[in-house]
Amino acid sequence: MTLPDEVWQTLDRDAGRLSRRAFWLLLASLVVAALAAGTVVVGWRTLTDPLTPDGSFAASATLSPMRFDVTFGVRNDGRVPITIEGIGRAGEALTLLDAWAEPKTVQPGEVTTLHVEYAVADCRDYVRGDWPLPVRIHRPWGVQTVYVVPESMPNPDAPTAYSFTGGHDPYELPWQESYVRRTCAPHP
Numbered sequence: 001m002t003l004p005d006e007v008w009q010t011l012d013r014d015a016g017r018l019s020r021r022a023f024w025l026l027l028a029s030l031v032v033a034a035l036a037a038g039t040v041v042v043g044w045r046t047l048t049d050p051l052t053p054d055g056s057f058a059a060s061a062t063l064s065p066m067r068f069d070v071t072f073g074v075r076n077d078g079r080v081p082i083t084i085e086g087i088g089r090a091g092e093a094l095t096l097l098d099a100w101a102e103p104k105t106v107q108p109g110e111v112t113t114l115h116v117e118y119a120v121a122d123c124r125d126y127v128r129g130d131w132p133l134p135v136r137i138h139r140p141w142g143v144q145t146v147y148v149v150p151e152s153m154p155n156p157d158a159p160t161a162y163s164f165t166g167g168h169d170p171y172e173l174p175w176q177e178s179y180v181r182r183t184c185a186p187h188p
Contacts, residue, residue: 052148088116093126
């Protein structure tokens with residue numbers, strides 16, 4: 001079926017077309033949405049955990065009294081300065097004795113040194129498994145807790161020389177377990 005020419009001539013050519021005002025509002029909305037998406041993509045690292053270990057690391061295990069301390073570096077991978085307000089936590093059979101950061105305010109790309117010292121109350125009943133250290137940081141929009149994982153010392157029960165395939169060292173322990181085991185059962 002075809003429509004006669006008279007019907008076609010009575011139809012409004014502008015029906016369904018956006019008005020100029022609606023067109024400019026739609027265009028402005030698309031620009032704002034693109035800018036918001038760009039801000040989210042560019043600023044993602046600023047909003048995520050900004051602290052990453054930088055590889056600088058020192059640790060010691062002291063036998064008397066039963067304690068260990070860990071000092072390690074973390075880099076501010078965010079895009080804004082952060083101020084470290086607190087580090088560490090206590091756990092089963094682990095008492096937090098001391099914790100500090102130097103410097104406390106870290107600019108983007110700079111490294112700070114974190115230090116924690118623990119007393120071991122019980123060599124058999126301590127925190128096992130993953131146990132990241134909480135670090136309370138202050139950024140321009142408020143205080144946030146991020147988590148960092150210090151490097152582990154080698155397992156004291158590991159052979160002096162071994163090799164393995166794959167990505168996971170079979171003698172690797174979570175950081176606090178490696179220190180507790182070294183502190184409680186040292187090997188020469």
